[in-house]
Amino acid sequence: MGDNLIVHAPSSYAYPMLIKRILETGTRRAPDQSIVYADKKRQTYVELEQRVARLASGLGAAGVKLGDTVAVMDWDSNRYLECFFAVPMMGAVLHTINIRLSPEQILYTINHAADDVIVVHPDFLNILEQIWDRVETSPKLILIEEGGEPNTPLPIHARFEPLLGQGSDTFDFPDFDEDTRATTFYTTGTTGLPKGVYFSHRQLVAHTMAFAGELKGAGHGSLNPQDVYMPLTPMFHVHAWGLPYVATFVGCKQVYPGRMTPDVVLDLIGKEGATFSHCVPTILQMVLRHPRAGEVNLEGWKMIIGGAALPQALAREAMLRGIDLFTGYGMSETCPILTLSRLDRDQENDSLDRQIELRCKAGRPIPFVEVRVVDDELRDVPHDGVSPGEVVARAPWLTQGYLHDPENSEKLWLGGWLHTGDIGVIDSRGWLKITDRMKDVIKTGGEWVSSIDVEDILLKAANVAEAAVIGIPDPKWTERPLAIVVPKPGEALVEAEIKAHLQAYAEKGVISKYAVPDRIVFVSELPRTSVGKLDKKELRALYAK
Numbered sequence: 001m002g003d004n005l006i007v008h009a010p011s012s013y014a015y016p017m018l019i020k021r022i023l024e025t026g027t028r029r030a031p032d033q034s035i036v037y038a039d040k041k042r043q044t045y046v047e048l049e050q051r052v053a054r055l056a057s058g059l060g061a062a063g064v065k066l067g068d069t070v071a072v073m074d075w076d077s078n079r080y081l082e083c084f085f086a087v088p089m090m091g092a093v094l095h096t097i098n099i100r101l102s103p104e105q106i107l108y109t110i111n112h113a114a115d116d117v118i119v120v121h122p123d124f125l126n127i128l129e130q131i132w133d134r135v136e137t138s139p140k141l142i143l144i145e146e147g148g149e150p151n152t153p154l155p156i157h158a159r160f161e162p163l164l165g166q167g168s169d170t171f172d173f174p175d176f177d178e179d180t181r182a183t184t185f186y187t188t189g190t191t192g193l194p195k196g197v198y199f200s201h202r203q204l205v206a207h208t209m210a211f212a213g214e215l216k217g218a219g220h221g222s223l224n225p226q227d228v229y230m231p232l233t234p235m236f237h238v239h240a241w242g243l244p245y246v247a248t249f250v251g252c253k254q255v256y257p258g259r260m261t262p263d264v265v266l267d268l269i270g271k272e273g274a275t276f277s278h279c280v281p282t283i284l285q286m287v288l289r290h291p292r293a294g295e296v297n298l299e300g301w302k303m304i305i306g307g308a309a310l311p312q313a314l315a316r317e318a319m320l321r322g323i324d325l326f327t328g329y330g331m332s333e334t335c336p337i338l339t340l341s342r343l344d345r346d347q348e349n350d351s352l353d354r355q356i357e358l359r360c361k362a363g364r365p366i367p368f369v370e371v372r373v374v375d376d377e378l379r380d381v382p383h384d385g386v387s388p389g390e391v392v393a394r395a396p397w398l399t400q401g402y403l404h405d406p407e408n409s410e411k412l413w414l415g416g417w418l419h420t421g422d423i424g425v426i427d428s429r430g431w432l433k434i435t436d437r438m439k440d441v442i443k444t445g446g447e448w449v450s451s452i453d454v455e456d457i458l459l460k461a462a463n464v465a466e467a468a469v470i471g472i473p474d475p476k477w478t479e480r481p482l483a484i485v486v487p488k489p490g491e492a493l494v495e496a497e498i499k500a501h502l503q504a505y506a507e508k509g510v511i512s513k514y515a516v517p518d519r520i521v522f523v524s525e526l527p528r529t530s531v532g533k534l535d536k537k538e539l540r541a542l543y544a545k
Contacts, residue, residue: 016178017205020089022249023049030225030251036272037078038258040146045251048082054167055086061166062140062158064117066091066176069184071115072236073097073124074144075258079160080235081244083119088182088201089173096185096236099124100530101194107131109186109194112404115139119160122150123259129154178202184403185236187332188530196403197332203397206368207335208245210397214340214366215246220324221302221342223250223276230255230268232279232287233307237531238336241278241306241328252276262290270296278328280307280532281314285466288317297322304328306336308533309434309452310360313459319352319359329362329434331420333412335397338371339363339432360456362424362432369395373426378415385427388435388448392417423450440536442471442515444479449515451481451536454502457511458483461501463491468526468534469517472544482543483517486526495520 008014026033027045036042043051064070070087072094074080087094095113097106106127110118111134119142120128128141132154140157143150179200186194199207215223223229229247231240239245247254255272257264265287268274284305287293299322305315306328318325326343330336341363343355350358365371373381373389381387398418401409412419423441424434435441435450442449451469458467466486471479483502487493502516521543527535 016175017202018089018175018178019085019182019201019204020173021205022208022245023052023085026248026251033251034253035078035081036255038256038264040258041078043078050169051082051164052086052089053169053171054164055082056090056171056173057167058163059086059090059117062117062142064090064092068116069093069095069113070117070119071095071097071110071113071139073099073118073120075121076231076235076240076256076260077258078256079144081256084239084244091174091176091180093181094183096183096239098186098188098236098530101188103127103130105194107134111136112196113184117142120144122147125150125152125154183239185238195405195408197399198403199335199397199399203335204245207242207337207397208249210367211242211337212246212249219345220348221326223252225251227276228253228255228272228274229276230257230274232260232265232277232283238332241336243278262287263292266290266292266296269298269301275300276302278304278306281305281310282528282532284318285314288321300324306330307531309456311456311459312356312360315356315360319356326359327362329432333399333418334393334395337366338369338393338395339365358431362434364430364432369393371432372417373424378417383426383428385425388423388425390438391420391422391424391432391434393420394418442479442481444481444514445477447512447514449481449512453511454481454483454515457502457505458485458498461498463488463493466526468536468539470536470539470543481515481517482519482521484521484523484526484539486523493522
């Protein structure tokens with residue numbers, strides 16, 4: 001057999017897939033396009049490129065070199081976007097600190113990532129002040145100046161804007177191996193310490209190209225150069241789902257809201273014309289139910305919902321306001337996008353009910369993604385839309401393990417497939433539906449009950465604002481479902497009426513009779529994780545006794 005390996009000419013250039021190519025592409029395509037930070041700053045792509053160079057030269061002057069780690073604690077801003085590029089482009093590692101973790105968890109991530117520099121907004125100095133005497137790496141602090149001069153005992157090495165002011169508009173960003181680690185951040189798992197996931201330049205470029213390609217074109221859910229991108233998920237969370245890289249690659253206008261509130265979101269939609277966003281369901285619900293929501297035209301606002309299941313009732317409410325929403329599925333370990341529920345052209349003409357059903361599914365894999373639903377022996381279950389199994393995946397951009405954690409890395413990749421920990425079904429057309437987390441599925445009397453399905457039905461009740469369903473121990477049935485419900489403001493809920501609402505769906509065969517909870521608990525609010533997901537671990541601790 002002949003040798004088919006490519007022979008490189010001595011003078012050929014291998015062209016590594018590096019993050020700097022994303023910025024170069026966007027700047028060439030749209031040099032004068034705008035990047036907006038709330039009502040505070042407006043710049044062009046050319047100015048972004050110049051500020052990225054200035055930041056890199058400033059960090060270099062501060063001692064940052066290839067392989068060092070630069071952490072960021074900031075709201076969603078143009079500064080964060082500049083760090084997305086400057087830090088990895090100079091060969092350092094960007095650590096996006098989850099500012100919503102507890103101070104002790106933040107301390108753990110700083111020490112575990114071995115941060116050399118921390119770029120910090122004044123709003124988060126108090127966190128660092130609480131833990132500074134236990135930070136092991138003595139990182140240099142670069143203070144973002146916003147809102148006056150803070151009074152802090154912390155040793156400030158430099159200030160962000162003066163650091164850029166001393167830099168150069170050009171910087172010779174080096175070539176290096178495309179498998180060089182570019183980013184690190186920490187999962188917000190509900191058990192144990194946060195786990196560090198990491199991604200290479202090659203993985204982030206591949207994810208950007210595949211995601212951009214999937215969103216390109218006509219039809220609903222598209223992201224094109226004429227769109228205005230505004231993230232509603234924090235930039236510390238999986239690179240804001242990778243979409244700042246995609247938006248820059250595409251060359252569209254970008255709007256960063258800073259500290260996000262529904263008021264700010266509604267203002268920026270009106271002032272800047274935002275047309276493409278993404279968030280968890282809770283954030284969309286907050287925006288839609290804000291007193292000013294009726295004053296803003298939301299028609300044509302495209303929205304990817306992820307991080308938690310999209311309830312059909314919320315999807316209906318959004319679509320009736322003209323929002324073009326659909327689901328994206330993935331997790332921290334997958335960079336994150338695996339699947340999208342964008343409709344085919346013929347499906348865009350389906351009834352509203354049918355569209356909602358499809359848009360609330362996880363959807364189909366984007367290019368280069370393999371998704372399977374398997375049993376305990378890694379054997380595929382039938383693609384009949386009803387046979388459940390664990391969702392496992394392969395793609396060019398999946399984290400190759402957890403930082404400094406070989407044991408959990410092997411568990412994640414058992415059998416050569418990344419294990420998501422989600423239970424799902426695939427239908428004959430290849431559409432994936434997530435039915436539950438493995439740890440959240442309720443096993444009652446030999447039946448599997450999907451907490452997500454029951455929650456979705458609860459939210460269809462006119463007077464229910466939020467709902468969570470958990471399994472609690474039962475001496476006869478092993479587990480029984482418990483529903484925890486938040487009434488809409490001013491509404492009085494009666495347990496018998498909620499049970500009757502669920503029973504009606506059981507009689508139609510939508511859920512089994514075993515899925516109807518024996519007990520309904522009414523509360524004023526539900527606990528959530530740092531990224532807005534329902535915290536079912538806390539609910540089980542409260543009620544599963």
